[in-house]
Amino acid sequence: MSSPSEHQVTAAKAPVEVYADNAELANWTPSEAPPPTTGPNIQRYVSALNRFKWLIIVLTAIGGATGYVATRFIEPEYEVESNITLDMSTAGGGEGGPITDGASLDKTSWVDLLKSYSVVDPVVMKQQLYLSHKDAADSVVFRDFSINPAQLVPGDYVLKVDGRGWSLAPSAGDYPVDSGAVGDSIGANRGFLWQPSAQVLAGHTEVAFTVQTPREASRAVLKNLVTGLGTGKAPFLRLTYTGRNAQKLASTLNALADQFTAEAFAMKSIRVKYMATLLEGQRQFAEQEMQKAESQLETFRVRTVTEPNERQTAVAGGLAMTTPAVMNEYFSMQVAVQNLQRDRANLEGLLTASKASRTGLAPEAILSIPSINTDPAARMVLQRLGEQNARETELAKIRETRMDEDKEVKLAIARLDTVKSIQAPRELEAYIAQIKIKEAALEKQIAVSGAALQDIPKRTIQEGQLVRAAREAEMLFSSLDMETQKARLAEAATIPDIQVKDSAVPPLRPTKNTAPMLVAGAVVAALLLGIVLAVLLDQTDKRFRYPEQATNDLGLYILGVVPVIGGKGRRGAEQAAQVVETFRSIRMNVRYATEPGRALTLTVTSPGPNDGKSLISSNLALSFAEAGARTLLIDGDIRRGELSKTFGTPSKPGLVEYLDGSALMDEVLQPTASHPNLTIIPGGARRRRAPELLATPKLPQLIAQLAREYDVIIVDSPPLGAGFDAFALSTATANMAVVLRAGITDRKLAKAKLATVDQLPIRVIGTVLNSIKLSGAYQYYSYYQDYSAEDEETTPTPRIAGRSESVEISVPASRT
The missing domain is CATH 2.60.40 (Immunoglobulin-like)
Structure with missing residues (x-):
C-alpha cells in the first residue's frame, strides 16, 4: 500500500527547531477527550439516504409499479342523483276534520319513509340486488x-x-x-x-x-344512499347513490324514487279514505238524531196545538222583572241536565252494547254525542278513541303486506283489542260516573229554581227543550255534512304529496377515480419504506462509517481523515494534494498528542485487516521525515508486514533477527531511498513462533535505545484482532494510534479490543480515519484547493510512498 508524500528534501537538511529541542512542546499538555454529542444527527440520516439511494429508488419504482398494477383490479366509482319535490303546504298546519288531524308528514318523516324497508325491499327484489x-x-x-x-x-x-x-x-x-x-x-x-x-x-x-337476503341487500343500498333536504313549502329531497355499475345505479335509484312515490301515495290514500269513512259515519248518526229531534218537536206541537200556551197565561204581580232571568236560568239548567241524562243514557247504551257484542266501542257513535266533544272531562275518552283509531290504521297498514296468520298481525290485533275492550271502556265508565255527579248537582239547583217557575206551564218548558234539541241536532248535522262533502272531494282528487323532479341518468365518467391516488400512495409508501429501511440498515450497520462513531462510541480523538484517491489527471493531482495536507494535519496532531520533551514513539494499528494501517504508518513516517525529523519506521507486523517492498529495502535481517539475537542493530537499520531522514527496520524472516519474541524485554529496550537517536519512531503493528502483537508493541512505545476505515472496520470488534487496551499501560492518542469520501458528514475535513502552497517554479507532482508516478493508493488487501 502507498500514499502521497511531500516533496523530497536533501539529506543535509537539518531538522526543524520543533524537533531539535522540543522547546515549543515543553509546557504543553493535551486536553481531555471531548464529551460525546447527543441528539439526532441530521447529517448522518442524509448520508444514510445517499448511501442507500439505489435501494430507495428501486423500492419506490417497485411501489409505483405495484400501485399501477393494483389499479387494474379496482373498479371506478360512479355517482347518480335524483331530485324529488315535497309538498309541505298542509304539513302540520292545515284544517283537519272535526275529530282527527289530517296533516301531511314533516321533512324528517319523509326521509324516514324513504329509508324504510317497505320502500327499499321491493326495489331490491325488483332490481335483483340480492x-x-x-x-x-x-x-x-x-x-x-x-x-x-x-x-x-x-x-x-x-x-x-x-x-x-x-x-x-x-x-x-x-x-x-x-x-x-x-x-x-x-x-x-x-x-x-x-x-x-x-x-x-x-x-x-x-x-x-x-x-344474500333482501334485507342485507337493503342495508347495502341504504349505506350507499345519501339524502339532503332543502327549505321552503315545496323543498327538494336530493338523493345521491354511489356504486361501481353506472347503469345499475341509475335504474336502482329511479326504482327507489318510484317506489317512494307509490308508497307515499298509498299512505295518503289510506288516510284520506279513512277520514271520509269516519266523517260519513258521524254524519249519518247526526242525521238520525236531527230527524228524531224534529219528530219529537212536531209531535209535541201537534198534541198541544189546541191547548193554551204561555202567551195566554197571566204573570203574577211582582214577577215582571224576575221571570225572564229565572226562566232562562231554569231552562238552561234543565236543558243541561237533560243533555247530560241523554248523553249518559246514550253512552251507557253504547257501553252495554259493546260489552254484549264484545266488539269494542264504536268511535263514530261515541264521537257523535255532544258532551264528548265539548266536556273537558271527556279528554281521556277522546285520547283512548284516538289511540283506537291509530291501532286500527296500523292494523290496516300491516294487513296490506301480511296475512292474518302472521305474528306481527296477531300482535297488532291484540294491541287493538286491548284498547277497544279494556282501556276505552274503562275511561268511558269513569266519564259516565262524572256525568252522574254533574246531574245530581244540577238537579239540586233545578229544585231550588223550580219554586219560582211553578206557575209557568210545563209544556212551554218542554217545547223550548225540544226546539233547542232540534236546533242543536240540525247544526251538528250541517257541520258534519259539510266536512263529509269535503272529505269525499279530497278522496276523489287525491294526488301524491311528492313528485320525482329529476330522474337519475347513468354517468359517462366516474365521479371518484382512485387510480392516481392509489399509485401516488404506493409510491409515497414505498419511498417511506425505503427511507425507513435505509435508516434502519444504517443504524444496525456494524461497520464504521461516521466520525461520531469514533468520538462517541469509541471515545477517540480524530487525528485526521485520509480521503479516497481514485481520480486521474488533474483530479488525481488535486486528490493527492488533499492527502498531503491531511498527513500534515495528522503529523501535527500526533506530535501534540504525545508527551512533550521526549522522542515520539507511536504504534499504529487497526481493529482488523484491510483497514490501511500500513498506509497510514508509512506515509506518516514519510511526513515526519519531510518535516526534518529523524524518523524510524519499524515493521512490527512480523506475520504479514510488507513495508520493505513498499520502500524497496531488504526484508531481512529485521526485527525478528534482532530480537532473537541473530543480528545487530546496525544490521537491521535500513536507509530508504524515499528520504534521507527516514530509516526502516523490516519485519524479518517469517517464523511461526516469531510473535513470542515481542514479549521479551529486548523490545522495550530497543525502543528506548532508538528513542535517544531518533526524533520519531513509528511502529506498524498487526491488527488488534490478530493476536497480542499490537498490544506488546504498543506497550513498548507507550502510545497507540488506531486506524479506522470507512465501510470496513468492525465497530464492535474495535470497541472490544480497545477495552483490552484500557487495562494496559498504553495511551491511545486518537484515531486516523481512512478511505473517506469528503462529502456528507466529512465535507468539512477537506481543504481549499485554490489555497494550496506552490513554488514559483514548476515542481514535481507529490509522490506516494513506494510509488514514483501514480497517485493511486494500492496495497494488497490482505496486508493492510
Whole structure:
C-alpha cells in the first residue's frame, strides 16, 4: 500500500527547531477527550439516504409499479342523483276534520319513509340486488332469477352444466346441494325461483354467483344512499347513490324514487279514505238524531196545538222583572241536565252494547254525542278513541303486506283489542260516573229554581227543550255534512304529496377515480419504506462509517481523515494534494498528542485487516521525515508486514533477527531511498513462533535505545484482532494510534479490543480515519484547493510512498 508524500528534501537538511529541542512542546499538555454529542444527527440520516439511494429508488419504482398494477383490479366509482319535490303546504298546519288531524308528514318523516324497508325491499327484489356474479356474460342466465325470501338459503354457489344435466354446489365445498336435467327448476330447496331454458344455459359450463337476503341487500343500498333536504313549502329531497355499475345505479335509484312515490301515495290514500269513512259515519248518526229531534218537536206541537200556551197565561204581580232571568236560568239548567241524562243514557247504551257484542266501542257513535266533544272531562275518552283509531290504521297498514296468520298481525290485533275492550271502556265508565255527579248537582239547583217557575206551564218548558234539541241536532248535522262533502272531494282528487323532479341518468365518467391516488400512495409508501429501511440498515450497520462513531462510541480523538484517491489527471493531482495536507494535519496532531520533551514513539494499528494501517504508518513516517525529523519506521507486523517492498529495502535481517539475537542493530537499520531522514527496520524472516519474541524485554529496550537517536519512531503493528502483537508493541512505545476505515472496520470488534487496551499501560492518542469520501458528514475535513502552497517554479507532482508516478493508493488487501 502507498500514499502521497511531500516533496523530497536533501539529506543535509537539518531538522526543524520543533524537533531539535522540543522547546515549543515543553509546557504543553493535551486536553481531555471531548464529551460525546447527543441528539439526532441530521447529517448522518442524509448520508444514510445517499448511501442507500439505489435501494430507495428501486423500492419506490417497485411501489409505483405495484400501485399501477393494483389499479387494474379496482373498479371506478360512479355517482347518480335524483331530485324529488315535497309538498309541505298542509304539513302540520292545515284544517283537519272535526275529530282527527289530517296533516301531511314533516321533512324528517319523509326521509324516514324513504329509508324504510317497505320502500327499499321491493326495489331490491325488483332490481335483483340480492344477486351478484363476477362475469358480466352470465347476466343472461339470471334474467328470470328470483327468490322466495321465506325459504332462501344465502351464500356463494357454483352452477355446473354438463351435457344435459346440471349441479348446484356451495363454493366452499364440492358436494352438490341440488341437481337435475337442463330445463328443470334450479335450487328450489335453496329458495330459488329459477328455471332457465337449455338455450339460456348454452355455452355456460360453470357459473359462480352469490345470493344474500333482501334485507342485507337493503342495508347495502341504504349505506350507499345519501339524502339532503332543502327549505321552503315545496323543498327538494336530493338523493345521491354511489356504486361501481353506472347503469345499475341509475335504474336502482329511479326504482327507489318510484317506489317512494307509490308508497307515499298509498299512505295518503289510506288516510284520506279513512277520514271520509269516519266523517260519513258521524254524519249519518247526526242525521238520525236531527230527524228524531224534529219528530219529537212536531209531535209535541201537534198534541198541544189546541191547548193554551204561555202567551195566554197571566204573570203574577211582582214577577215582571224576575221571570225572564229565572226562566232562562231554569231552562238552561234543565236543558243541561237533560243533555247530560241523554248523553249518559246514550253512552251507557253504547257501553252495554259493546260489552254484549264484545266488539269494542264504536268511535263514530261515541264521537257523535255532544258532551264528548265539548266536556273537558271527556279528554281521556277522546285520547283512548284516538289511540283506537291509530291501532286500527296500523292494523290496516300491516294487513296490506301480511296475512292474518302472521305474528306481527296477531300482535297488532291484540294491541287493538286491548284498547277497544279494556282501556276505552274503562275511561268511558269513569266519564259516565262524572256525568252522574254533574246531574245530581244540577238537579239540586233545578229544585231550588223550580219554586219560582211553578206557575209557568210545563209544556212551554218542554217545547223550548225540544226546539233547542232540534236546533242543536240540525247544526251538528250541517257541520258534519259539510266536512263529509269535503272529505269525499279530497278522496276523489287525491294526488301524491311528492313528485320525482329529476330522474337519475347513468354517468359517462366516474365521479371518484382512485387510480392516481392509489399509485401516488404506493409510491409515497414505498419511498417511506425505503427511507425507513435505509435508516434502519444504517443504524444496525456494524461497520464504521461516521466520525461520531469514533468520538462517541469509541471515545477517540480524530487525528485526521485520509480521503479516497481514485481520480486521474488533474483530479488525481488535486486528490493527492488533499492527502498531503491531511498527513500534515495528522503529523501535527500526533506530535501534540504525545508527551512533550521526549522522542515520539507511536504504534499504529487497526481493529482488523484491510483497514490501511500500513498506509497510514508509512506515509506518516514519510511526513515526519519531510518535516526534518529523524524518523524510524519499524515493521512490527512480523506475520504479514510488507513495508520493505513498499520502500524497496531488504526484508531481512529485521526485527525478528534482532530480537532473537541473530543480528545487530546496525544490521537491521535500513536507509530508504524515499528520504534521507527516514530509516526502516523490516519485519524479518517469517517464523511461526516469531510473535513470542515481542514479549521479551529486548523490545522495550530497543525502543528506548532508538528513542535517544531518533526524533520519531513509528511502529506498524498487526491488527488488534490478530493476536497480542499490537498490544506488546504498543506497550513498548507507550502510545497507540488506531486506524479506522470507512465501510470496513468492525465497530464492535474495535470497541472490544480497545477495552483490552484500557487495562494496559498504553495511551491511545486518537484515531486516523481512512478511505473517506469528503462529502456528507466529512465535507468539512477537506481543504481549499485554490489555497494550496506552490513554488514559483514548476515542481514535481507529490509522490506516494513506494510509488514514483501514480497517485493511486494500492496495497494488497490482505496486508493492510
